[in-house]
Amino acid sequence: MTAANPEVPTILSLEAIDQPAASIRKYWLRIISDGLGEPVRVPIICARGNEEGPTLGVTAAVHGDELNGIRVIQRLFADLDVNHLKGMVVGVLVVNVPAFLRQTRVYTDGFDLNHVMPGRENGRASEVYAYRLVDRIIRHFDYLLDLHTASRGRINSYYVRADMSQEVTRQLSILQNPQLIVHNPPSDGTLRGAADALDIPAVTLEVGNPGVYQRSMIRSGTEGVHNVLSYLKMTQDNIVPPASPPVMCKRSYWIYTHTGGLLTLEVNLLQEIKAGDLIATQRDVFGTLKEQYLAPEDGIVIGKSTMPVNRSGGRILHLGLV
Ligand SMILES: [Zn+2]
Structure with missing residues (x-):
């Protein structure tokens, strides 16, 4: 049995979102056109609470073969109680759609999308994609959690990369209850760096390994996002403390x-x-x-x-x- 799937609207920018209070909606955000002139659309899910508050963005699959973050966002939205939510949570399930479709890390022109942020309005294919992503989606966030995994042929611990010299990003990192935190100032070209340049506190979460769903990693990642929602006072859930403190690098x-x-x-x-x-x-x-x-x-x-x-x-x- 499959659930009914009502028409999901296509939008051009997060600015176009105008959904009722205490609701969750799915959207396709048109970002570029492919070689047939057909739209390439980014899947987005948005929860609007019953009171005003900040906008938390959660992004996955900037690298097209990094899948755990997609499931983290799906689970997060399945758990959210919009009647007790302040502000908006925006999940970008697949940032790099062309790479996701090919199950590759890099964009179709061979460039790593996480090295070309914030892109260029008039540039090569990956730069245009990056520019529109930042312009139409990212700049509307107040906070950003960018979910990644290791790249193919490698495995990772559950860890966070963040600027630990800034208090907000420091807190966002610790709240993930990671095994390890690496102090890493926002570097040029990354989505985290592009967000930071727009004064949007952002951290990178490394949620396990590529090309797979890992249940324990997904559970940890989801718990971390819930902790952030509590910290930002968007929900009133209790913050789940870490089983053991993270190793600080x-x-x-x-x-x-x-x-x-x-x-x-x-x-x-x-x-x-x-x-x-x-x-x-x-x-x-x-x-x-x-x-x-x-x-x-x-x-x-x-x-x-x-x-x-x-x-x-x-x-x-x-x-x-x-
Ligand atoms: Zn990645």
């Missing part, structure tokens, strides 16, 4: 292979490692040991490669410095 970086071959990781996610610890071994295709990689300094494993085949310059692991 002052910065982080990737460690790369310097030769080609087949890589075996010797460490696990969230493992604390010491300078000089063996983190990975690399063999040629015949099984002959080519390289042993040692930790350059003390740290914790935020994310790591699961893909053995690596050229020179392949990613080994994402090291957080505590």
